[in-house]
Structures are given as C-alpha cells and as structure tokens.
Amino acid sequence: MTKKAITVDNLSKVYRIGLKGATNDSFGRAMIDFARSPFSNYRKYRSLYRFSEDELAGNYVGEDILWALKNVSFDVDQGDVVGIVGVNGAGKSTLLKVISNITPPTIGSITIRGRVSSLLEVGTGFHPELTGRENVYLNGTILGMRKKEVDFKFDEIVDFSGVEKFLDTPVKRYSMGMRVRLAFAVAAHLEPEILIIDEVLAVGDAEFQKKCLSKMEDVGKEGRTVLFVSHNMAAVTRLCSRGILLSGGSIIGDSDAHSIVSTYLTSGMGTAASREWPDSADAPGDDAVRLRSIRVIDTDGAVAEGADIRKPVGLVMEYDVLSDDQVLLPYFSLTNDEGVLVFSTIDQDIQWHTEPRRPGRYTSTAWVPGNLLSEGMVYVLVAMRTPHRKYRPIQLGDAIAFNVIDKMEGESARGSWVGRLSGAVRPKLDWTTEYKSAEDAPGD
Amino acid sequence: MKDVAPEEVVTTISAGNSWAFFDFAELRRYRDLFYFLVWRDIKVLYAQTILGFSWAILNPLVQIVVFSVIFGRVARIDTDGIPYVLFSTVAIIPWTYMSEAMTAASQSLVQGKQVLGKIYFPRVLFPLTPILAKLVDFSISLVILVVVMTYYQVTLTWNLLLLPPLILAMMLVPTGIGMWLAALAIRYRDVKFAMSFFIKLLIYTAPILYTASAIPEQYRFWYSFNPLVAVIEGFRASLLGTPIEWQFIVPGLITSVLVFLSGAIYFRRMEKVFVDVI
Numbered sequence: 001m002t003k004k005a006i007t008v009d010n011l012s013k014v015y016r017i018g019l020k021g022a023t024n025d026s027f028g029r030a031m032i033d034f035a036r037s038p039f040s041n042y043r044k045y046r047s048l049y050r051f052s053e054d055e056l057a058g059n060y061v062g063e064d065i066l067w068a069l070k071n072v073s074f075d076v077d078q079g080d081v082v083g084i085v086g087v088n089g090a091g092k093s094t095l096l097k098v099i100s101n102i103t104p105p106t107i108g109s110i111t112i113r114g115r116v117s118s119l120l121e122v123g124t125g126f127h128p129e130l131t132g133r134e135n136v137y138l139n140g141t142i143l144g145m146r147k148k149e150v151d152f153k154f155d156e157i158v159d160f161s162g163v164e165k166f167l168d169t170p171v172k173r174y175s176m177g178m179r180v181r182l183a184f185a186v187a188a189h190l191e192p193e194i195l196i197i198d199e200v201l202a203v204g205d206a207e208f209q210k211k212c213l214s215k216m217e218d219v220g221k222e223g224r225t226v227l228f229v230s231h232n233m234a235a236v237t238r239l240c241s242r243g244i245l246l247s248g249g250s251i252i253g254d255s256d257a258h259s260i261v262s263t264y265l266t267s268g269m270g271t272a273a274s275r276e277w278p279d280s281a282d283a284p285g286d287d288a289v290r291l292r293s294i295r296v297i298d299t300d301g302a303v304a305e306g307a308d309i310r311k312p313v314g315l316v317m318e319y320d321v322l323s324d325d326q327v328l329l330p331y332f333s334l335t336n337d338e339g340v341l342v343f344s345t346i347d348q349d350i351q352w353h354t355e356p357r358r359p360g361r362y363t364s365t366a367w368v369p370g371n372l373l374s375e376g377m378v379y380v381l382v383a384m385r386t387p388h389r390k391y392r393p394i395q396l397g398d399a400i401a402f403n404v405i406d407k408m409e410g411e412s413a414r415g416s417w418v419g420r421l422s423g424a425v426r427p428k429l430d431w432t433t434e435y436k437s438a439e440d441a442p443g444d
Numbered sequence: 445m446k447d448v449a450p451e452e453v454v455t456t457i458s459a460g461n462s463w464a465f466f467d468f469a470e471l472r473r474y475r476d477l478f479y480f481l482v483w484r485d486i487k488v489l490y491a492q493t494i495l496g497f498s499w500a501i502l503n504p505l506v507q508i509v510v511f512s513v514i515f516g517r518v519a520r521i522d523t524d525g526i527p528y529v530l531f532s533t534v535a536i537i538p539w540t541y542m543s544e545a546m547t548a549a550s551q552s553l554v555q556g557k558q559v560l561g562k563i564y565f566p567r568v569l570f571p572l573t574p575i576l577a578k579l580v581d582f583s584i585s586l587v588i589l590v591v592v593m594t595y596y597q598v599t600l601t602w603n604l605l606l607l608p609p610l611i612l613a614m615m616l617v618p619t620g621i622g623m624w625l626a627a628l629a630i631r632y633r634d635v636k637f638a639m640s641f642f643i644k645l646l647i648y649t650a651p652i653l654y655t656a657s658a659i660p661e662q663y664r665f666w667y668s669f670n671p672l673v674a675v676i677e678g679f680r681a682s683l684l685g686t687p688i689e690w691q692f693i694v695p696g697l698i699t700s701v702l703v704f705l706s707g708a709i710y711f712r713r714m715e716k717v718f719v720d721v722i
Contacts (some may be wrong), residue, residue, distance in 0.1 A: 015720070049717040099562040101457055104716040109458035116455070121562040129491040138484055141533055142563055154489055250630075407638040 003113060005194055005225040006076040006099065011108035013057065013069040013094050013249075016048055026142075045158075049105065051246035068094040069105075076227065077401070078114075079194075081220040083240035083257050084229045085264050091249040093231045096120060096198050101288075107319040114225065115191030117144045121198075123183030128172035132163055132182055135171050139186045155191045158212075181344065188215045194225045213238070227240035233261045233305065258312040273402045274303040280320065285384070286393045288326045292361070294316040294382050296402040309413075309426070311370045317382055319355045319364075326386055327394070328357050328363040333381035337376065342424045346385060371413055373404045451554050466708060470562065471566055478569050485577035499580035502555055504540040505588055515653050524655055526684065532685045533592045535652040535676045538614045541582040542672065543643050545615075548574030549622025553630040559720050567715040568708075571622040601685035610678040617671045617700045623707035627714040631721045642688055650676050656692050668692050671700035 033040075048157060055065055069091045076082055084092050087200050097103045097111055100118035125142040126135050134205075136157055140150040158164055161182045163174070171179060195218075216239055220226055230236050238255055243260025245253030252265050275282035276293035283290040288343035297314040298304040309312040315332050329352060333344040345366050347353075379401045411430040412423060447613070471478075490496045508529065515521045517530025523531040549571040553560065556570050629635035650672035661669050667673060674696025681688045 045721065049720045061520045096563075098457065101455065102561060104717045105457065107459050109456060112455040113452060114459070115453050118563060124562045125559050126487060128486045130484060135482075138480045141474075141480045142559070142565065144565075145476075147476040148480070322662070 001080070002077040004075050004111075005078045005080070005113055006227070007111045008072055008074050008099070009109050011069055011072040011095075011098065011105050011110065011113075011360065012056075013091075013098055013103070014106040015066045015068055016051070016064055037290055050364045057323060058376070059375065062177045067249050067284050069098070072108075072249070072251055074244060074254060076225055078225055079223045080242055081226040081228065081240045083236035083243045083244060083260070084227065084246060085231075085233070085260060086246035089244040092246055093120070093198055094249075095239075095246065096196055096227065096229055098197055102153060112194060115144065116194045117188050117190045117191075117192035117198065118196040119143070119198065122180055122187060124178065126171055126183060131170055134221055135182065136186055139183060140189075143187060143190055143250050144192060145190065150192070157185045157189050158187060160215075165232050170230055184212055188212060192224070193217060194227075196227045196236065199231065202366060233264070234247055275400060276318075284394050284396055285319070288321070288323045288395045289328055289384055289393045290320045290322065290395050291317065291382070291384070291396070292379075294396075294400050296380070296400055297365075304401045304402055306405045307373075309371065309373065309404050310374060310411050312367045313373075313402065315366045315368065315400075317364050318361065319384065320361050321359050326356055326393075327352065327354060329385040331365075331383040331385045332366055333378045333383070334368075334373070335377055337379065337417065339422045342378070345431055369401075372425055374426040375404050375406050376425055377401055377403050419438050449669075450527055466568065467566070467710065469679050471568075473669060474565050474569065477565055478572070481569060481573045482576045489581075493673045497584055500584040501587060503581075504585045506534050507540070508536050508679055510590070511523040511653055520563050520718075521654050522658065522684075524657070524714050526686075527596055528595045529594055530598070530684070531680075532653065533589060534680050535650075537582070537585050538610075539647065539650070539652050539672075540577055540585065542618050542644065542675070543574050544581065544613060545578040546621050546625070547643060549580065549618055550625030550629050550635055552622070553626045553718060554633070554636070557630070561719050561722065567713060567718060568623070570627040571711070572619065575619050575622065579615075588684070598682055603682045603685050603688060606678060606682040608702070609676060610682055613667070613671075613678065613697055613700060614675045616704050617675060620671075620703035620705075620707040622701060623711040624703070627705035627707075628720075630718050631714075636668075646672065650691075652676055654701070656689065663696075664691070669699045671703065674700065679716045 009356075051065070072095065086092050088266065094103075096118065097120065098105050099112070100116070100120065100401055102118075102120075123139060125139055127138065130138065137150050138148065140157075143146065158167065158259065161178075161184070163178050163182050166174065167176065171182075174182070213235060214227075216228075220239055221240075226239075228236070228240060240257040241253060243253070243257040243264075245260050247262055248319055253260050255263075274293070274295035276295075277291060280292070281288050283292060285291050294315075294317045296304050296307065297316055298307065299311055300313075301314075304313055317330050317332075319330070321328065329347045331344065331346045334342040347364060379398045382396045382399040383392055383396065385392055406414055407415065408416075408418065409417060414427045471666040490499060493499065501563060511532050512529045516523075516532070521528070552574060553567070555619075558568075560567070564715055567654075593696065625635050625639070652672075656667070656673060656677055668691060672691045677689055677692040677696075
C-alpha cells in the first residue's frame with residue numbers, strides 16, 4: 001500500500017483585493033475623511049485577512065473578494081511526481097504557497113507526511129555582503145538542510161555551480177548568472193522527502209537548465225514526492241507522472257501528465273503550437289477575412305511543439321477570405337523568451353501585394369529555415385496586413401509558440417560546443433580559416 | 445542523509461488562528477538556521493565600514509561622555525555619591541543593548557519580508573536573531589565598563605553573582621517587546637515611525653541618568669513595574685556593590701516575563717497571516 005504524502009482537503013484561499021475608495025470633490029469632505037482615516041485604515045488592514053461568514057458562503061459574489069483557490073482537494077502518493085499546470089492566475093503559485101506553509105488556507109486543510117522543502121524562488125535569503133561559501137550555508141539551512149548536510153555536500157554543490165574560483169568573494173560582486181548557478185546548485189542538493197518547486201527552471205541559460213532538468217529527473221527516480229509548477233510543457237511531460245490542471249482556482253483536470261498537458265494546450269489556455277477556431281463566428285477577423293487555424297509544423301507536416309534547431313519549421317495559417325475587395329497579406333512576427341523581436345515576415349508572393357484575393361479558404365505557410373533560430377521558446381504573432389497601415393483585420397500576439405531544441409547531436413551551429421552561445425538567431429555560417437606554418441609566415 | 449533518524453514528520457496546515465505556544469520540537473529542527481541567521485547579522489553589521497567593531501564601543505562611549513557632561517557636570521544630578529561617569533556607564537551599557545535589540549527586533553519582519561513570502565521557517569527566528577546578534581556588540585562594549593570600573597577602583601562584591609541572571613533579564617525585555625512590535629509592524633508600518641521617539645523617551649523612564657530613589661515615594665510602586673528599572677537597578681547593584689533594592693527589581697522582572705509570554709502568544713496568533721498583510 002502506498003502512503004499518502006500530501007492530502008489536500010477542500011482547500012480554499014480568499015484574498016481581499018484593494019478597491020478604490022470614494023474620492024472627494026470638496027475640501028470639507030476631504031478634511032473629514034482625513035480625520036477619519038486612522039479608523040478606516042485600521043479597518044482596512046484588519047479586513048485583509050478576516051472574512052465574514054457571508055463572504056465565505058459559496059454564492060457570495062463580493063467585488064473585493066478574490067478566490068485564489070476554491071474547494072481544491074487531491075491526494076499525492078509517496079513517490080509521485082506531479083506537475084501543476086494552468087494559465088497565470090489559475091492559482092498554481094497560491095496552491096504551492098499554502099502547501100509550503102507560507103500563507104494559511106482560508107478554509108480547509110492540508111496534511112503532509114514527510115520533510116518538505118519548497119523552492120519557490122532561487123537563492124532565497126542570499127545576502128550580497130556574504131561570500132559564496134557563506135551563502136551556501138545560509139541558503140542551505142534556509143531551505144531546511146542541517147549544517148552537517150551542507151558540510152557533507154559542499155564539494156558537490158560547488159562542483160555543480162562551477163563558481164569554485166569565487167567562493168570567497170562577496171556575492172555582490174557576482175554576475176547574475178553566477179548567483180543563479182550557485183543558488184540552484186544549493187537547491188539541487190536538497191534531499192527532502194517532499195519537494196515543492198515553482199517555475200524555478202525558468203532561470204539560467206539553456207545549458208544550465210538542461211543540467212537542472214536531469215538533476216530533477218534523478219530526484220524523481222529516487223522515489224521522492226515532487227510537486228512541480230511550470231509553464232514548460234516539455235518539462236512537465238518529461239518529469240511528471242501525473243498532472244493537475246488548475247483554472248480559476250479549481251481543479252479541472254487530474255490525470256496522467258501527457259493527457260493533462262494536451263488538455264491544457266488544446267483548450268486554448270496555454271500557448272500551444274496549434275490552434276483552431278471551429279466556429280467561424282468566434283474566429284478572429286472581420287467581414288473581409290477570418291482566421292480558421294494556425295500551427296507550427298515540422299518538415300513531415302506534423303504539429304511541432306518542439307522544433308529541431310537544424311530543421312525548417314513551417315508557420316501555417318488557414319483563413320477564409322469572405323469579400324473580394326481587399327489586398328490581404330499574411331504576416332508573422334517571431335519573439336523570443338526575452339521579448340526580443342527576432343524577425344517579421346510577410347507573404348512573399350508578389351502577386352498578392354496588389355491583387356485582392358477571391359473568396360475561399362486559403363492556407364499560407366512560411367518556412368523558417370533550419371539553423372536560423374536560437375534555442376528556447378519562440379512566440380509567434382499572427383496577423384493579416386493590408387496596404388493600409390492601420391487596417392489589420394487579424395492580429396493575435398503570442399498566438400502560438402514552439403520550443404527550439406538543440407539535441408546536441410552535431411550538425412547544428414553548436415557543433416560540439418556545449419557552452420553559451422547567446423543571441424536571438426543562431427545561423428550556421430561558413431567559416432574559413434587559413435593556416436600558414438610558422439616557417440612560411442612572412443618574416444619580420 | 446542516512447545517519448539521520450527516519451522520524452516521520454507530519455504537518456497539518458489548517459484554517460484559523462491558534463492559541464498554540466511555540467513548537468519547541470520544530471525550533472530544535474531549525475537550530476542550525478538560527479545559528480546562521482545570527483552569524484549573518486554579526487558578519488554583515490559592520491561590512492564595508494572602516495572602524496568595524498569599534499562602532500560597538502564608540503556608540504555607547506559617546507552617549508556616556510555626553511550624558512556625563514550634561515547631567516553630571518551641568519545639571520549635577522544626585523547619584524548617592526557615585527561618580528557620574530561610573531553611575532551612567534553601568535546603566536548605558538545594558539541600555540544600549542536593549543534599545544538596539546528592541547529596534548532591530550521590531551523591524552525584523554518588515555526587513556525580512558522578501559524571505560517571508562518565499563519560504564517557511566519558524567517566524568519567531570526573525571525577532572530572535574537580533575536579540576542574540578546584538579550580544580556581540582554588548583560584549584565588546586563591556587570593555588568600556590572594565591576600563592571605567594578599573595579607573596574608579598571599584599571593588600567587586602558577591603552581588604556580581606546576580607549578573608548572569610540579570611543579563612538574561614536584559615535579553616528577555618527586548619525579546620518580549622520585540623515580538624509584540626515585530627508582529628504589529630508588519631501590519632502597521634506606524635511602528636517604524638513611532639519607534640524612533642519611543643526609544644528616545646524610553647531612556648527617561650528608567651533610572652539610567654538619575655537614581656530610582658529620586659522618584660517620589662507615592663509613584664515608586666507603579667514605577668517599579670517598568671522592566672527597564674529592574675535591569676538597570678540590578679546592573680548597578682551587581683556591579684557597584686550597592687545594596688540590592690528588591691522592590692525595584694522583582695516587579696519589573698514579573699512584567700518582563702508577562703511581556704515575553706504575551707508577546708510570544710500574540711506573535712504566534714498573528715504569524716500565519718504575516719504574508720497576507722505585508
């Protein structure tokens with residue numbers, strides 16, 4: 001019989017959100033309010049965490065009440081690796097905070113069996129004036145390690161971080177990257193029975209993330225219980241055996257990780273590599289043109305969440321032209337993880353630059369060559385442009401997204417280089433190097 | 445690690461406030477963290493200063509000099525025949541510790557709010573950390589005490605045996621007040637503004653610059669419940685060998701124990717919602 005590591009029972013968390021107070025238009029009113037403000041301030045701060053029974057009754061719709069979590073119940077077996085997915089504001093982080101004992105539930109309870117470590121942030125408690133070595137101890141104990149555990153793992157932590165040389169330098173002189181590496185190295189060496197992680201894999205460069213992911217995989221294999229929040233669907237499917245889908249503070253799906261991820265992506269909640277609008281009436285567009293579907297495909301025509309960096313990817317948009325008086329130009333704009341606009345592209349067929357399209361269904365595909373995009377997430381803006389600068393019948397930011405992955409099998413611009421290779425694009429260039437031996441070199 | 449006993453830790457998190465007192469088993473589990481927090485405070489305190497730990501001496505020293513000139517020379521306050529420098533030194537050393545520990549403890553949660561929202565550990569470690577960390581400054585400032593007492597050739601008496609329990613009382617006062625104020629300060633930032641004049645006024649409520657016997661007879665009973673009175677009078681009697689005036693010491697000790705217990709309970713009741721009211 002497997003034991004329950006975590007039991008969440010009918011959990012709700014209510015926040016009071018600030019409402020704008022009434023403003024005064026007369027000096028007299030303003031003075032009266034000023035005199036009263038200590039009382040109203042006191043009530044306001046007190047009400048932050050106190051809720052009346054009316055407010056907590058199920059059907060109450062208060063303007064200033066936010067149900068961050070509502071009637072959430074689930075169990076986690078010992079050794080389960082559970083991924084929690086959902087859009088921003090679905091309650092994922094609140095759930096982790098309540099389970100981590102940082103903020104109390106408003107209703108309901110949680111029972112946890114085992115030693116917990118939560119990792120809601122990398123480098124909590126790092127002090128800039130302390131050296132790397134000192135911060136390893138401080139951060140380690142903050143995360144719940146005993147001093148002798150840190151002693152025992154110290155060399156491993158330092159190895160993992162790769163900042164040996166700067167161990168006795170105050171952390172304030174570290175680069176951001178070094179700080180993150182050191183902090184993650186400490187976190188990666190936690191050995192709790194239950195590990196709670198929030199999106200921390202989103203930091204650091206790709207190579208370091210890869211290292212962390214494989215470390216996480218080990219953690220899962222060691223039979224530890226893991227709760228993992230991420231927007232990285234590839235990581236969720238790779239690491240987790242089970243998924244929980246949150247929406248508006250409630251659980252709307254609880255199943256194996258693969259089906260939860262696909263539910264999440266196809267429901268249009270996440271930024272997926274493919275979207276369609278079965279009903280023309282809800283589709284983006286107007287009387288001239290309506291978008292029907294968009295997707296990212298690989299060279300075999302299959303939808304590609306993860307694109308091989310070496311191979312071309314196709315950006316496909318399907319649309320219905322409804323009138324015959326518009327010059328319509330499909331348009332894509334690609335932005336990377338850091339918000340850098342990588343490039344924009346517009347229909348290359350010169351015929352359509354002046355000629356209106358006849359009504360009917362069109363499918364336009366733009367092929368992005370292999371070895372052009374850098375590793376990481378790419379977000380695609382989909383638009384329908386016209387010769388009029390301001391008239392765009394369709395424009396959808398972050399409409400679809402895909403992940404460019406370098407499998408490190410050679411043939412990419414990396415070759416066998418595993419270090420950093422930064423930049424918004426990563427073309428594979430022709431390099432030539434001429435060589436002259438020392439004797440042949442022109443003498444001086 | 446394998447050598448750690450596989451004790452099963454069961455945590456229950458539920459809604460509502462509790463009247464529970466401190467969970468000592470949990471505090472024990474976090475003792476290494478407590479050690480590192482105190483050690484961090486000590487290390488960081490004088491980081492990037494030229495004088496470093498000399499500040500721990502300079503700060504009370506300047507106060508002693510100023511007060512000795514104003515109250516000893518100019519106002520000529522009666523000190524029952526004790527030289528004013530000696531009289532004020534034995535009081536200002538524990539006072540400096542108590543006022544600094546109190547201020548630091550009251551601001552500890554607000555300053556730690558970043559950490560507060562990201563990780564759980566017993567919240568009471570926040571106000572307790574400066575209570576221990578400031579002991580380093582206190583120990584250093586004892587140098588002044590030794591120098592002044594040697595200069596005036598004070599002979600030590602058996603009263604000195606009272607010093608260790610008095611040092612505990614000296615720590616107990618800012619701990620109790622610190623827990624109260626820290627828990628209030630996280631909800632009402634007014635505490636921060638009130639603190640600066642509170643400390644300035646507090647020095648006059650205790651027999652630091654004057655003798656307790658200068659208080660009129662009819663007020664002495666109430667006066668004696670000030671916990672600062674107990675510590676200061678105790679320090680003076682213990683170090684200078686003057687008669688121990690229990691009527692000034694016992695009531696204050698009772699108050700400080702009560703403040704400590706009520707502070708602990710209030711802190712525990714409030715600690716769950718700290719994050720929600722930041």
